[in-house]
Amino acid sequence: MGSQLKEFLTIQEVAEWLGVSDKTVSRLVLSGQLPATKVGGLYRLRHADIQEYLEKQKLLLQSRTRPPEGPPLQASVERAGPAAPAVSCARCGRLVKGLAQRGGDCQEPDCRLPLCRTCWSNDYDRYCRQHRRSREQKLEMARLRHARGEIPLAVTAEEARQREFTFIERFEQKIEETPYLTGPLDGVKYPVASWDAIRLRSRELDEARLARLRLVQPELSPDLLPQNLGSCYNLPKPRSRTERRGAMLSICASVFSDLEEMAANGFSASLTGRAFLLKILEDRAAANKATDSFTVQGLASPVGWTREAAEMIEGGNGTTSFSSLYIAVCLIDLGAGRLFFNPTDTRLKPFIPLFLGELYYETVQKIAGQVRERLAQSRSIMTLKDVAEKLGVEESTVKEACLLLEKEGGFQMETFPGFGLTISRKS
């Protein structure tokens, strides 16, 4: 059927009509030069719109003039008035008493508003409220430092959040697939009638925490932050010879991100360390001792653990390892997909498969496969946003998958105004 009879055309039909490639048409659509509507996931273009576009192109060719430039940007529109006698931090508003509490001045040329020590300590963003850096600017700086080897990593809050949710979901799914749990100390089977009844979920990022984090980043959205989720299955111990009340067997998975760092910068640039880990373990061991309970604990970090933290758990040659009668622990690095545990701790072994779910990099690889497959069938372009929506994952995860495809060769990512990042096969 002749395409001139139809009001709506596919990208392929338009390409044929204009005598250009499918990709050229896709580009015009993605960059907003050609209006298109989406029907059932496919773009459709109207005859009239294409005609109008061709007319405009003709006019443009006839008189090629640059659009008028806007007025030059004012360097700083609202400068603060004369310094008040009591100096307060130009970032968080806290009172700065004397030099000891003063970190330095806003780094914007000619600004010089004072910053407190805490705000100054974030060297990605030593600016007052008005001049503060965007998440993108800070991330760019971190990636540069990472490339120069100055920092071990730069994991965005969205990535951390994605890794966290994947991990906890898989843990719960795996544990709830089993008909019973086996006690690590006595080998007794604990039947479970209702998982819901024994599951206790927790998250560190609650309203109070968020309010505190917003002091420094007022526009902070909770959807952009990891939550430090925990999921604990608590089973009362069956009767035993000693029979003490309150005794409990708990199987727990918890995730830890540096929420302050994630909130302030939108990414984390440091591994989770030993001191932090020790504090958590000692607190838990003390609480368990008081109730004669036992916990099998998987502790996950979306960015990874320092060498010292991993060694403390693995034990072995010349290292002081953590050991307790009340807790058996393994560490999970959600970025690298690694697990650290003490191989001589027999209490832990049966539970290890619970903590090795589909890890972040596995998700990324899976998505890369799906994108590759879709693009193999069409010569079109996909926006990363669309892929993320379709697969129900974060756009940052899709981006990671597309970076993988680019590295592999044959694919390229490009940014189109209004559509963001896209991926297509190299022509």
Ligand SMILES: [Zn+2]
């Ligand atoms: Zn401050």
Ligand SMILES: [Zn+2]
């Ligand atoms: Zn400033």
